[in-house]
Amino acid sequence: MFPEPRAHVRPTWTRREFVRDALCGFGGLAFSELASRAAAASAPANPLAPKAPHLSAKARSVIFLFMAGGPSHLETFDPKPLLNTLHGQPRPKAFGEAKYQFIKGSAKLLGTRREFRRHGQCGMEVSDLFPHVAHWTDRLALLRSCHGDMVVHSAAQYELFSGRIVPGYPSMGSWLAYGLGSESDSLPAYVVMPDPKGALEAGQPMYGHGFLPAVYQPTMFRPGAKPVLNLSLPEGVTAAQRKRTLDFIRQANLRRMTPEDEDFHARLNAYDLAFKMQTESPSLFDFGCESQETLDLYGVGREPTHDYGRRCLLARKLVEKGVRFVCVVAGGGPGNMQWDAHQDIEENHLRKAAETDRPVAALLADLERRGLLESTLVVWGGEFGRSPEAESGKGRDHHNLGFSMWMAGGGIRGGEIVGATDEIGLHAVRDRVHFRDIHATILHQLGVDSDRLTYPHLGRDERLTFVEGRVIRQIV
Numbered sequence: 491m492f493p494e495p496r497a498h499v500r501p502t503w504t505r506r507e508f509v510r511d512a513l514c515g516f517g518g519l520a521f522s523e524l525a526s527r528a529a530a531a532s533a534p535a536n537p538l539a540p541k542a543p544h545l546s547a548k549a550r551s552v553i554f555l556f557m558a559g560g561p562s563h564l565e566t567f568d569p570k571p572l573l574n575t576l577h578g579q580p581r582p583k584a585f586g587e588a589k590y591q592f593i594k595g596s597a598k599l600l601g602t603r604r605e606f607r608r609h610g611q612c613g614m615e616v617s618d619l620f621p622h623v624a625h626w627t628d629r630l631a632l633l634r635s636c637h638g639d640m641v642v643h644s645a646a647q648y649e650l651f652s653g654r655i656v657p658g659y660p661s662m663g664s665w666l667a668y669g670l671g672s673e674s675d676s677l678p679a680y681v682v683m684p685d686p687k688g689a690l691e692a693g694q695p696m697y698g699h700g701f702l703p704a705v706y707q708p709t710m711f712r713p714g715a716k717p718v719l720n721l722s723l724p725e726g727v728t729a730a731q732r733k734r735t736l737d738f739i740r741q742a743n744l745r746r747m748t749p750e751d752e753d754f755h756a757r758l759n760a761y762d763l764a765f766k767m768q769t770e771s772p773s774l775f776d777f778g779c780e781s782q783e784t785l786d787l788y789g790v791g792r793e794p795t796h797d798y799g800r801r802c803l804l805a806r807k808l809v810e811k812g813v814r815f816v817c818v819v820a821g822g823g824p825g826n827m828q829w830d831a832h833q834d835i836e837e838n839h840l841r842k843a844a845e846t847d848r849p850v851a852a853l854l855a856d857l858e859r860r861g862l863l864e865s866t867l868v869v870w871g872g873e874f875g876r877s878p879e880a881e882s883g884k885g886r887d888h889h890n891l892g893f894s895m896w897m898a899g900g901g902i903r904g905g906e907i908v909g910a911t912d913e914i915g916l917h918a919v920r921d922r923v924h925f926r927d928i929h930a931t932i933l934h935q936l937g938v939d940s941d942r943l944t945y946p947h948l949g950r951d952e953r954l955t956f957v958e959g960r961v962i963r964q965i966v
Contacts, residue, residue, distance in 0.1 A: 538671045543936060544942055545937040548865075548902075549936050550673065550936070551816070551865065552814070553809060553817075553853070553869070554818070555802075556650075556821075557871060558820060559828025559873075560875060560876060561871075562831065562886055563894040564878065567896070568893075570878075580596075580598060580599070581597075585913075589641060590888065591642060591888050600835070604617040609627040610625075610905060619840070620843060622847045622848050622852075623847055626898065629863070629905070630896045631965035634918075635908065635909025635911060635923050636871070636875075636895050636918065636923045637892055637893070637923070638925050641874065646890060647873045651663075651696045651697060657692070658701065660698070660945075660954070664680060665943060668706045669933075670936060671814070674811050677808065677812065678708070679813065681711060682709070685819045685827075687823035689822060713797070774807055774808070784803070787855065788800070788849050795844075799848065803849075820845065828842075829872055830888075831885050831886055834885055835876065863898070865899075867936070868897065870896050872893075874890040875890075891916060891917050892912070895928065900936075901935050902935065903965045908921050923962060924958065926954075926960075927959055933954065934961045940959055941953070
């Protein structure tokens with residue numbers, strides 16, 4: 491005979507028995523909560539979250555209109571009547587010496603065929619290359635005494651962006667992303683829009699994050715109508731499904747990641763940003779929501795302004811959504827496709843100005859009418875200017891000793907002219923402005939103290955402005 495089966499359920503528990511039997515369950519719940527909190531604590535905070543500036547900020551974002559190759563100050567913003575008078579003659583020794591890359595010692599001075607007129611209440615002189623930008627002289631701060639340390643493209647481009655003449659140092663866009671973060675959690679903090687004609691001599695390192703953590707690297711947009719690929723979710727995949735996949739990847743990475751692993755941090759941030767761009771930002775890249783008047787203003791849909799007009803319009807849309815730094819490059823590929831007018835200054839600059847003048851003026855107008863110009867600092871310029879002497883009869887060589895750049899918006903005092911070059915445009919001779927001074931001024935307008943924005947590297951606290959940058963007080 492088999493014994494009678496024992497009852498599997500007791501009708502009642504004493505209080506002592508209930509607490510004893512439930513102890514393991516309560517402990518498991520507590521352990522689960524502690525484990526959840528530990529996982530949350532180990533997850534990295536968003537390094538691109540907005541950060542408070544050191545000082546009172548006049549601007550929130552920067553658009554750098556990079557005229558790659560070196561536009562001539564002598565044909566654009568710095569008229570030199572004496573240069574025309576001395577056309578075809580050797581440079582008088584009284585003006586001093588200059589080192590060039592290609593010009594021979596027997597080169598003669600080259601006058602300009604451009605006409606300059608005074609514009610605005612300030613009476614700023616601008617050449618006929620820029621009839622649209624000329625309407626904005628009362629909002630421009632023109633720096634006629636810029637200078638750099640190098641006369642070759644790659645080193646000068648590194649210095650323009652990072653303040654150093656060699657690669658490996660962070661660009662100004664990466665420094666701002668590091669110091670201030672981004673006001674958008676669904677777009678990059680720092681965007682570069684290259685020219686579709688090709689790469690530049692310094693390549694992508696000039697825009698790079700250098701020794702800063704990888705999360706502060708730029709997002710490079712593609713040329714053409716689709717600057718970002720795969721912006722839409724794959725067919726049949728819902729946002730909820732994609733989010734579950736990303737959560738799984740994040741948890742798997744967190745189990746392996748250490749606080750020192752910058753690549754993992756950057757990868758996690760890139761996954762999250764890509765998902766947010768797929769779900770929140772596709773309309774940003776759709777120009778169909780822009781009025782025809784706005785498209786016409788930028789010259790979109792017509793040549794030669796279509797490409798640069800599209801990218802300038804996209805720059806406005808990006809800063810409107812909280813992107814911190816946008817670089818819009820004009821010029822790429824072989825030399826003459828840039829502002830690099832070695833062979834024929836007239837042909838090159840007429841073509842490049844026709845591509846950019848209307849879009850740049852449209853950007854200023856569009857920012858102003860949307861109430862964004864005061865909070866957006868617009869910077870225009872290249873890595874150097876062009877020589878007073880002729881190269882190949884009709885061209886001009888690289889020239890780093892004196893050239894022009896300008897700033898507008900972002901609390902900059904418009905209608906101001908800072909500094910001067912000598913009577914033939916050879917040397918900056920008054921109130922000289924180095925690239926590091928421009929960097930210090932950009933940081934100042936965004937509320938950043940250049941002495942306090944530092945990062946430890948190889949035993950020293952590095953900064954964008956090295957130890958030399960000064961704020962250009964005449965324009966702030």
